[in-house]
Amino acid sequence: MAEDAGLFDGGKLLLTNGVSTIEGSAGGGLASWAVIPGMETDHGIGLSAFATDVPLRDFNLETQGFAIGLRNRLSLGYARENFDTLSAGEALGLGHGYTFRQDIVTARLRLAGDLVYGPQWLPQITLGTDFKHNLNGAVVRLVGAKQSAGTDFTLSATKLVLGSSVLINTTFRLTDANQFGLLGFGGDKNAHRSGQFEGSLAYQMSRRLAIGGEWRTRPDNLGFARETASHDVFVAWAPARHVTLTAAWVDIGPVATLRPQRGVYLSVQIAC
Amino acid sequence: MLGLVPIALTLSSPAMAQNAPDGVDWFKEFGVEQPRPDPVTGELPVKPYTVTDANAGATPFTGSDMARTFGGQDGIHRLAHRLVTLIITDPAIKDIFVATDTRRLERTLYEQVCYILNAGCAYTGRDMREAHRQLGLKTRDMNALVEDLQRAMHERGIPFAAQNRLLAKLAPMKRAIVTR
Numbered sequence: 304m305a306e307d308a309g310l311f312d313g314g315k316l317l318l319t320n321g322v323s324t325i326e327g328s329a330g331g332g333l334a335s336w337a338v339i340p341g342m343e344t345d346h347g348i349g350l351s352a353f354a355t356d357v358p359l360r361d362f363n364l365e366t367q368g369f370a371i372g373l374r375n376r377l378s379l380g381y382a383r384e385n386f387d388t389l390s391a392g393e394a395l396g397l398g399h400g401y402t403f404r405q406d407i408v409t410a411r412l413r414l415a416g417d418l419v420y421g422p423q424w425l426p427q428i429t430l431g432t433d434f435k436h437n438l439n440g441a442v443v444r445l446v447g448a449k450q451s452a453g454t455d456f457t458l459s460a461t462k463l464v465l466g467s468s469v470l471i472n473t474t475f476r477l478t479d480a481n482q483f484g485l486l487g488f489g490g491d492k493n494a495h496r497s498g499q500f501e502g503s504l505a506y507q508m509s510r511r512l513a514i515g516g517e518w519r520t521r522p523d524n525l526g527f528a529r530e531t532a533s534h535d536v537f538v539a540w541a542p543a544r545h546v547t548l549t550a551a552w553v554d555i556g557p558v559a560t561l562r563p564q565r566g567v568y569l570s571v572q573i574a575c
Numbered sequence: 576m577l578g579l580v581p582i583a584l585t586l587s588s589p590a591m592a593q594n595a596p597d598g599v600d601w602f603k604e605f606g607v608e609q610p611r612p613d614p615v616t617g618e619l620p621v622k623p624y625t626v627t628d629a630n631a632g633a634t635p636f637t638g639s640d641m642a643r644t645f646g647g648q649d650g651i652h653r654l655a656h657r658l659v660t661l662i663i664t665d666p667a668i669k670d671i672f673v674a675t676d677t678r679r680l681e682r683t684l685y686e687q688v689c690y691i692l693n694a695g696c697a698y699t700g701r702d703m704r705e706a707h708r709q710l711g712l713k714t715r716d717m718n719a720l721v722e723d724l725q726r727a728m729h730e731r732g733i734p735f736a737a738q739n740r741l742l743a744k745l746a747p748m749k750r751a752i753v754t755r
Contacts, residue, residue, distance in 0.1 A: 314667075314715025316722065344714040346755070375714075420717075420749040465743035468736050509735050510725055 312347030313575055315375070317510050317541045319418055319463070322549045323353035323572050326433055326483065327368035327382025328409040328457075332551050332568055333535050334501035334517045336472045337429035337459035338418055339411060340380065341372030342545070342574050348373055351380075355570035357553060361391040361561050364485075370409070380409040386485045391561055397442065403485045404438040411457075419463050426462035426471075433457070435484040446559070447525045448487025449494050453479050456496075463507070470515070474501035481524050482558055490524030497522045511541045521556075531556035535568060547572045618679040624701050631687045631698035632751065633744040642694035644737045651694055655685035657727040667719040671710055691744050703751035713755050721745075 321329040321338040329351070330336040341349015349372035357364040368382025384405040392401035411431040418427040433455040437443055440451030459474040479489045479496040489495065499522065505515025520532045537551035551568035558564050602609040610619045636642075645651050659681040663672045672680070683700030690698040700706060710716075721742065728738045 312713075312715045314713075314718050316718050344718065346713055346715070417749075420714075420746045422747060423743065465739045465746055468739045507735070507739065510722075510729075 310348045311350070311575055312344055313342040313349070313544070314344040314347065315342045315349070316419060317544065318507070318513055318539060318547065320349070320351065320372075320547075320574055322539050322547050322570060323351065323355065323368065323370070323382075325355060325357070325364065325366050325382075325384065326407050326409060326435075327353075327366070327370060327380040328411060328431060328433065329370070329378070330459075330474075330501075331472065331503040331505065331515060331517050331539075332537050332549055332570065333519050333533060333553065334472060334503045335431060335457050335459055335474050335476070336503065337413065337416075337427040337461035337474075339372040339375045339378045339413055339429070340370040340574065341378070343372050343375055345375045347375075349375075349575060351572060351574040353570060353572040355549075355568065357566055357568045359555070359558075359564040359566040362389060362558060362564060363387040368407070376413050378409070378411045380407075382407045382409070384483070384485065386482075391559075395559060401442075403442070405484050406436045406438065407484070408434040410434075416460075416462075418461055419465070423462070423464060423466070426460040429457075429459045429461075431457040431459065435480060435488070437484055437487050440487075443481070443487030446486060446527055447491040448481055449489030450479075451487055453484055453488030455480060459501075461503075468507040470503070470505040470507065470513070472501070472503035472505075475499075476501060478522060479524065480522070482530060482555075483521075486525065486559065491526045493522060493524045505537075505539075513539045515539075528560045529557055531563075537568070545573055545575055547574070616678065616682070618682070619676045621679070621701075624705065626699050628690060628698050630700060630702040630705075631690045632703045632748045633691050635691050635693045636740075636744075637693065639693065641692045641737065641740065642689075645688075645692050645694065645733060645741075646731065648689060648694055648696070650731060651689045651692065652685055654727055654731055655681050655688060657730065658684060658724055661723040661727055662720055665719055665723055668716050668723075671712070671716060688741070692741065703748045707752045707754070711755050712753050714749075714753055717749055717753050 324330040328335045329338045329340040340351040343349030352369040354367045366384040370380030372378045386403040388401045393399045414428045416425045416427040437451045455478040457476045461472040463470045476499045477496045499520045501519045503517045516536045518534045523530045533555040535551040535553040539549045541547045549570040553568045554565045686698045689696035
């Protein structure tokens, strides 16, 4: 028997905790994955905290949060998103630097499978929910949103196919969020949740380094501004056991009538 | 010079055959026979079992690419030796091996990897469930061994993609190895 590692066993393989998404769940940055945050395995508790900055052409999205993982089975997380409209805020009649804010509580439950082990055909499968609460209710209703709070449901399947060093993720998300919820929930065009897809493909270059790309479709609920799919290409690097740095090139499409919003995504995650 | 001989013997004999650090002969105290290492191999005797390649727990690669990438039998010997050195000194898992016959472990690990890589070996060890039955291993223990194996492979200059191809053969064994 091994020496007891205590509650914080920190036994996950490097990078297999994923990186925090902009909404605080574990994933690839944009897409939620079936992994549970924190470095714990099935007998321990893990903790994870992150800070992400996404300077876009006309806006700046920053998000911070933390999550706790229990026995690599269940996780709970909290994140705050701040979406600064910078000078675009003036053009939109909101005022320079008007900032949309959103609180997100995430929960994930691993149902079956293992990201790394077990049969290669059986991915890790996780059910999840994101409770989102937009703090700018009056403004998001003004642009056509039906609600200032919303709940997403996710079902994710993720597998690291060791034989080819490739990670494959697919997530089905039921959501009514406009621009991830930053512009509220539901709209004049479509008031209800719709099924959306998140896909990720990554290649593991080494124990510490992975590159990949993601695609995430989103609803188009608001009449005043079209919303499209978002995508990114990323590099994730674990310079140390507890640290993962992610850099990505992200395109979240047009936001609030403005041109497609592209930019760099930078994130640091600390986990134990 | 004579004084060094017992120390050398102690260091080279399997842990189970050593006297406890307190100097008490516990084999004698409990009235059990001390297992005698094989005079040729230095391995301790084990209960009989059916020897078959199926005990290796994986189907071997076809062709000779993987065997060549790992440096053939010589390279796999060095890999197995380095891996055993790493795991018996790894603070996360070294305690698991205090009562392990590391000579036998190194030989059977060599045979298993050599067999799976199609490098021309038969596997003569026990199956994975039987070999790990008494150990009470957790996922974190297996992950620690995987990381030690990755380190040993990295040190031998084995490309990461080939490392993962071997790990893909070992990953399904977790069900038999991890019991807690």
